[in-house]
Amino acid sequence: MTNQKKWVASLSQLLIPLVALGLLLLFNLFRDPGFFSIQVAVNNSGNRVLTGNLISIIDSASELAIIAMGMTLVTAACGGQDISVGAVGAISGAVLVKVLQAFGGITLGTILVALVVACLATICFKLFNGTLVAVFKIQPMIATLILYSCGRSIAYWINGDATPQLSSPVVSAIGMTIPGIPIPTPIFLVLLVGLLLALVFRFTNISLYTQSVGINQGAARLNGINPVVIKLLSFVLLGVCVSVASLIGVCRLGQLNHKTLLVDIEMDAILAVAIGGNNLGGGKFKLSGSILGAYIIQMLTTTLYAMKVSPVNVKAYKAIVIIVIVVAGSPVVKEKLTQLWKRLRGGTAGARKEVG
Amino acid sequence: MTDKLNATRRREPLTDAQLLMTISIGIFVAMYALAMIFMGGGFLKVQQIFDLLNDNAALIIVSCSLTIVMIGGGINISVGGVIGFTVMACAIFLNNNAEGSGFLSITLTVLLALGIGLGFGLLEGFLVSYLEIQPFIVTLAGMFLARGLTTILSVNPVKVAHEGFQELVKAKIKIPWLGYTAQNGNLIPAKLEIGAVVALCVVLLIYLMLRYVRFGRNIYALGGNRQSALMLGINVKRTCFWSYVLSGLLSGLAGFVFLMHKPAGNASVAMRSEMDAIAASIIGGTLLTGGVGNVVGTLFGVMILATIQKIIALSPLNASWWQEMASGAMLGFFIILQSVVLSHRGKGKK
DSSP, rough: HHHHHHHHHHHHHHHHHHHHHHHHHHHHHHHHHGOOOOOEOTTSSSSSSEEEEHHHHHHHHHHHHHHHHHHHHHHHHSSSSOOOOOHHHHHHHHHHHHHHHOOOOOOOOHHHHHHHHHHHHHHHHHHHHHHHHHSOOHHHHHHHHHHHOOOOOOOOHHSSSSOOBBBOOOHHHHHHHTTTOSOHHHHHHHHHHHHHHHHHHHHSSSHHHHHHHHHHHHHHHTTTTTTHHHHHHHHHHHHHHHHHHHHHHHHHBBBBBTTTTTHHHHHHHHHHHHHHTTTTTSOOOOOHHHHHHHHHHHHHHEEEEEEEOOOGHHHHHHHHHHHHHHHHSSHHHHHHHHHHHHHHHHHHHHHHHHHH | HHHHHHHHHHHHHHHHHHHHHHHHHHHHHHHHHHHHHTOGGGGHHHHHHHHHHTTTHHHHHHHHHHHHHTTOOOOOOHHHHHHHHHHHHHHHHHHTTTTSSSSHHHHHHHHHHHHHHHHHHHHHHOOOOOOOOOOOHHHHHHHHHHHHHHHHHHOOOOOOOOOHHHOOOOOOOEEEEEEEEESSSEEEEEEEEEHHHHHHHHHHHHHHHHSHHHHHHHHHHHHHHHHHHTTTTHHHHHHHHHHHHHHHHHHHHHHHHHHHOOOOOOOOTTTTTTHHHHHHHHHHOOOOOOSOHHHHHHHHHHHHHHHHHHHHSTTOOHHHHHHHHHHHHHHHHHHHHHHHHHHHHHHHHH
C-alpha cells in the first residue's frame, strides 16, 4: 500500500505533462494519422535514415532537452533560473570553432579536444554566474542578465566578423547521422547526457543535497552541506550541458552564427522545467519531468508547423497552449479538483452507508 | 502607538532604496560630468539630456511599470511584447482611420493602446495572483502571445500615414532659455517631445502613488513579506492583481509613446526592452526580491543606460557589440555594488 502511494505521489508530478503529451498525440491522430508515419529515406550523403515527424521532434528537441536537464538542477539548487544559457552557448560554440580552426583539420580527436576546451570556457562563465548567485547572494535571473545581454557580443568578439563554416564528415555525423545508423546522433547524445546525470545521482548524494539546499539553505548548512559548493556545482553541470547542446547546434548547421546559435532557448528551457511540474522556486525536482517538458514544447511547435501555421505566428498559439497547461497544473486548480474528487467520492461513500 | 509602529515599518524598506538610489544618481552625475569634460560637444548642451529623455520615453514608462511589479515581489517580462503589439495595432488602426477627424481617431488610438495593455494586465494579474502560477512563466507566455499576435497582424513594417498623428509626432515643446546659439547666430531652443513629458509625469505620479496612497504602501508590504502583509489584514491577492493590471496599462501607454517617437509598427519593435527595463530598475535600486525600490531611481537607471550608449556611440568604439559589452559590464558593476552595500549595512545593524 505504502509503495503504491509513493508511486502515485511520484507520478502525480508527471501527470499534467503526460496528459498534455497524450492530448497532443491524440489531437494529431485525429487531425492526420499520417503525422505518425516513419519512413526510411536516403539523405544527401547517401545514408539510409529514418524520417518522419516523430523522429524530427525527438531529434530537434535534443538541445532543449539537454539544457532543460541542467536548468532543472540550477532551478532546484538556487530557486531561480539562468537566462544566459543561449548566449553562453554561443560563446561555447565560438570557442569550439576557434580551437578547430587552430588545429586545421577536423577529426574526431580534434572535436573532442575542442569540446573539452569549450566546456572549460563555458564552466568559467558559469562559475562567474554561480559566484554572483552563491557568494554575493544575487537573484539568479539578475546575475545571469549580465551575460544574457553581452554574451553574444563576447562570442562575436572571439570569432571576429565571419560566420565560419565547418564541413567534414565528422561534423555531419555528430549533427545529423552516423553512416550505417539510421537514427539521428543528437538523440544518442541526449541519452548519453541523461544517463551520465542519472549515474551521478545514483552513486552520489548530489541530488539529495541539491534538494535540501533548495528547500532550506540554512537547515542544509546546519546539516553540514555547503550551499555555496552545491550551487556552484549546479552551475558547472549546467555549463557542461550547454557545451554539449552548443556542439549539437554547431554541427547540425555545419556553421557558427553567433546571433542565431541556440537563440531564445533559455525561455523554452525554463518553460520545459515548469511544464515538467518542477517548482521554479527551488527544492524538489524531477529531471524526467523537464525532459518530457522539452519534448512537449517541440511536439507543439512541430504540430503547429504541420498545421501550416507560419513560423512567425507559432508563438501566439504556443502561448495559449502553455497557459492552458500551467493553469491545469496550478496549485489552486489542483486543490479545487482534489476537493471536487473528494466530494464525489464522499458522496458515493455516503450513499453506500445509507444503503447499508 | 499604531502610528509609531507604522512609521517604523514604513521607514525601514525605504532607507535601503534611498541609499541605492543615491548611489545611482551619484554615478549618473559623475558619468555625465566626465562625459562633459572629455567628450565636450553635445554633452555641454541641455538638449543632450532632453534627447536622452526623448529617445527613452517609452523605456522610462515601461521601467516604472516593472519597478511596481518588482517591488511587489513579482516580475513581468511581457512588457516588451505588449509594446510591440500596441505599436503595431495602433499603427494599423490609424492607417485604417486616416480620413476621420484627427482628434477623434487619435483619442480612440490612445484608448486602444490602453485597452490592449489593460487586457494583458488583467489576464496576467488573474493568473499570477488568483491561480498562483509563477509570474515568470505567466508573463513569458504573455510575451509569446503578444509577439505572436504582432506578427499575425502584420509581418511587414507598417508606417503611419495619418496626418493628424504626424503633427503630433512633430509637436515639440520649445524652451528658449535652455537653448544654445548656433554658429550662424540663431538661437536654437531646447526641444522636448510630448512623450518625454508624459514619461516624466508618469514617474511623478507613480512616485506619489507608491509613497502616499494606500495601494502603493500595500505593494511594499506585499513584496517585503507576503505572510506578514496577510497578517496585517492586507488583501494580498487583490494588491498583487492590481499591480499587474497597472503594469499592463503602463506598457500600453509606453506603446503609444513609442509610436509617437517612431511612427511605424514593426515585428521587432522594443525587442528585449523588458531586459533593459529590468536592468534600469535594478541599477536604480529596486531589488528583485521585492519590498525595496523607487521609481525616481528607475528614471536615473534608464538615464545611466542611455548615457552609456550615447558615450559609446560618440566614441571611436562605435559598434553595437561594444555597446552591449559596456552595458553588461556596467550592470555587473551595479549588481555587485548593491550586494556589497546591502550586506555591509546588514552587518552594521547587527
